Amino acid sequence: xxxxxxxxxxxxxxxxxxxxxxxxxxxxxxxxxxxxxxxxxxxxxxxxxxxxxxxxxxxxxxxxxxxxxxxxxxxxxxxxxxxxxxxxxxxxxxxxxxxxxxxxxxxxxxxxxxxxxxxxxxxxxxxxxxxxxxxxxxxxxxxxxxxxxxxxxxxxxxxxxxxxxxxxxxxxxxxxxxxxxxxxxxxxxxxxxxxxxxxxxxxxxxxxxxxxxxxxxxxxxxxxxxxxxxxxxxxxxxxxxxxxxxxxxxxxxxxxxxxxxxxxxxxxxxxxxxxxxxxxxxxxxxxxxxxxxxxxxxxxxxxxxxxxxxxxxxxxxxxxxxxxxxxxxxxxxxxxxxxxxxxxxxxxxxxxxxxxxxxxxxxxxxxxxxxxxxxxxxxxxxxxxxxxxxxxxxxxxxxxxxxxxxxxxxxxxxxxxxxxxxxxxxxxxxxxxxxxxxxxxxxxxxxxxxxxxxxxxxxxxxxxxxxxxxxxxxxxxxxxxxxxxxxxxxxxxxxxxxxxxxxxxxxxx
Numbered sequence: 232x233x234x235x236x237x238x239x240x241x242x243x244x245x246x247x248x249x250x251x252x253x254x255x256x257x258x259x260x261x262x263x264x265x266x267x268x269x270x271x272x273x274x275x276x277x278x279x280x281x282x283x284x285x286x287x288x289x290x291x292x293x294x295x296x297x298x299x300x301x302x303x304x305x306x307x308x309x310x311x312x313x314x315x316x317x318x319x320x321x322x323x324x325x326x327x328x329x330x331x332x333x334x335x336x337x338x339x340x341x342x343x344x345x346x347x348x349x350x351x352x353x354x355x356x357x358x359x360x361x362x363x364x365x366x367x368x369x370x371x372x373x374x375x376x377x378x379x380x381x382x383x384x385x386x387x388x389x390x391x392x393x394x395x396x397x398x399x400x401x402x403x404x405x406x407x408x409x410x411x412x413x414x415x416x417x418x419x420x421x422x423x424x425x426x427x428x429x430x431x432x433x434x435x436x437x438x439x440x441x442x443x444x445x446x447x448x449x450x451x452x453x454x455x456x457x458x459x460x461x462x463x464x465x466x467x468x469x470x471x472x473x474x475x476x477x478x479x480x481x482x483x484x485x486x487x488x489x490x491x492x493x494x495x496x497x498x499x500x501x502x503x504x505x506x507x508x509x510x511x512x513x514x515x516x517x518x519x520x521x522x523x524x525x526x527x528x529x530x531x532x533x534x535x536x537x538x539x540x541x542x543x544x545x546x547x548x549x550x551x552x553x554x555x556x557x558x559x560x561x562x563x564x565x566x567x568x569x570x571x572x573x574x575x576x577x578x579x580x581x582x583x584x585x586x587x588x589x590x591x592x593x594x595x596x597x598x599x600x601x602x603x604x605x606x607x608x609x610x611x612x613x614x615x616x617x618x619x620x621x622x623x624x625x626x627x628x629x630x631x632x633x634x635x636x637x638x639x640x641x642x643x644x645x646x647x648x649x650x651x652x653x654x655x656x657x658x659x660x661x662x663x664x665x666x667x668x669x670x671x672x673x674x675x676x677x678x679x680x681x682x683x684x685x686x687x688x689x690x691x692x693x694x695x696x697x698x699x700x701x702x703x704x705x706x707x708x709x710x711x712x713x714x715x716x717x718x719x720x721x722x723x724x725x726x727x728x729x730x731x732x733x734x735x736x737x738x739x740x
Contacts, residue, residue: 235267237567237709245704247346250696253291253580254668254685256370256394259702261345261362262574266326269567270708272297273560276578277701278535280555283689286539287553288664289583289649292397294532295559296577298369300525302570306332307523308364308386317523322570333361339389341366345575363389365573372525373577374679375503382676393681394579397532399674403586404641406615406634408674413485413492415610522570528563535580567709574706580698582666582685585649588622592641609638620672633673663689 243262251257262272278293307317309332315321325332335357338349342358345366349356367384370392374381377395384392401407498513499506504524512519535557542550565574612635617624619641620633654661666689671678687693724730 234711236711237267237269238711239709239714240270241268241706241708241710241712243704243706243708245346245702245706247702249344249346249700249702251344251391251698251700252685252696253582253666253687253698254394254681255579256373256392257578257698257700258341258344258366258391258575259346259578259700260574260576260704261347261365262704262706263361264565264568264571264573264708265710265712266569266571267567267711268571268708269565270706271562271564272574272704272706273562274576274704275558275560275702277558278556278578278580279699280535280580281690281692281695281697281699282540282552282554283663283666284550284552284691285660285663286551287537287666287689289667290534291537291555291583291666292532292581293535293557293559294394294397294579294581295530295561296373296527297529297561297563298372298525298575298577299528299565299572300365300368300372300575301522301568301572303520303523304368304372304525305361305365305573308368309333317520319520319522326570333359333364336360336363339363340391341389344391361573366575369525369575369577372504373527376527377679378674378676379499379503379506380676381679393683394581395679396670396681397581397584398670399679400586400620400670400672401634401674403644403670404615404634404636405643406636406640407612408634410612410635411492411496413488415489522568528565528574529561531559531561533557565708576702576704578700578702581681582668584670585667586670586672587620587647588649589620589645589647590618590622591647592619592645606638612636613638613640615641617672624672665689 245260245262247259249257249259259276260274264270274297276293276295280291303317303319303322306322309316322332335352336359338347338356338358339362342349342362345362347358347362349358351357364386367386367388370388371383373395374383377399495510498510502509502524505519509519535555538554538556540552540554563574614632615634615636616629617631617633618629649665649667650656650661656662666687668681668685687695687697690697
């Protein structure tokens with residue numbers, strides 16, 4: 232008998248109504264797949280928002296993402312031992328000897344949002360800790376996908392977390408925080424141990440450390456004993472100093488390093504959790520444990536439809552309000568795996584995300600002709616200062632470098648929208664027309680997340696859960712579980728009448 236093959240079909244139907252605030256990465260469903268199980272999951276998210284008085288001029292975006300979390304990734308969250316967590320053979324041994332790997336625990340905010348109905352045990356409601364650990368693993372993976380060094384939630388986390396910005400300043404501008412020096416064929420030059428004569432345009436005669444002064448015309452000025460005034464005009468006389476040599480092989484090697492660096496960077500970006508470990512082992516011909524990293528199996532983000540409603544009678548005659556609703560549906564396949572896993576689905580509703588107000592990169596400088604020939608030779612990234620990203624930056628921070636982009640990178644795609652500068656942004660009518668959040672000008676481990684308390688000003692009740700979500704999920708799971716025959720209710724007539732002509736003990740025919 233092959234007990235790894237599917238023997239029957241399990242179905243799980245989930246239809247829940249929930250409410251939550253904007254800017255939250257809201258878990259709405261968790262579908263478990265046990266050992267050897269696989270199948271398909273069809274899900275629908277019906278979103279509605281509380282109405283906004285008047286006309287909302289900015290878009291409101293809905294975001295859904297389904298994350299497959301393997302059992303080994305959930306096991307890592309328990310953090311028993313970094314050397315053994317997520318190890319296939321050790322996990323397999325625990326299962327074989329009947330260990331209770333994911334024990335039951337008290338109900339958490341996570342299990343409640345996922346619609347997990349608890350079981351009362353000794354008067355206390357309990358659920359599997361697999362739900363909480365799987366949720367945290369999925370959230371950490373989504374954060375690393377946005378930024379490799381993103382802050383991670385603690386294994387003990389028991390609540391929903393802030394949503395992630397749809398795109399960061401780096402993603403919008405194709406920028407980087409710290410350019411890799413090995414890109415574009417960098418060749419390191421090392422200067423040997425030499426003594427470099429020092430000259431100055433100023434007069435100097437300081438003790439035994441005398442420097443040879445030199446005027447701009449090459450004449451030597453008169454020296455005065457004890458006079459010391461180097462200022463900022465000291466320079467080294469490198470005439471005749473050898474810095475070694477660079478061969479054509481060095482440039483070929485630099486080009487090859489450039490190619491390999493780009494390839495390694497892509498591996499890390501595609502595998503944010505274990506990418507560096509994959510690279511460090513790959514160069515030695517070694518592999519890493521597979522099925523330890525979650526993966527996004529479905530993701531969609533778009534503008535939620537807006538409708539204008541006009542009052543036709545009563546006290547609000549002539550007034551209008553903006554209403555929001557949209558429906559998203561999708562189906563994802565889940566392949567069969569040895570240990571199984573969990574499918575977590577998250578729903579977020581986000582305001583309009585704006586970078587800026589960003590100064591116009593073309594109309595904020597003098598008009599000069601481009602030197603296209605010189606631009607064609609520029610390979611190194613150029614710094615972007617804070618004043619190039621926002622007109623509201625503090626004067627002391629204007630020259631702070633926020634990122635690096637390609638030459639003329641800011642001009643590639645420029646966006647400017649929202650309230651005109653001649654309008655008062657604090658005016659009630661203007662402020663009520665937008666629901667907007669400003670993107671951080673740079674990226675840190677924390678700035679990829681929405682603030683804990685997102686301003687909901689356009690909505691009438693700014694402290695309420697403004698999002699209503701009707702979420703349904705139907706999972707059809709092919710399982711090796713052996714289902715026993717259905718029992719049959721007792722038939723009392725068989726005891727009162729001898730319908731089968733049973734032979735009574737002691738009687739003979």
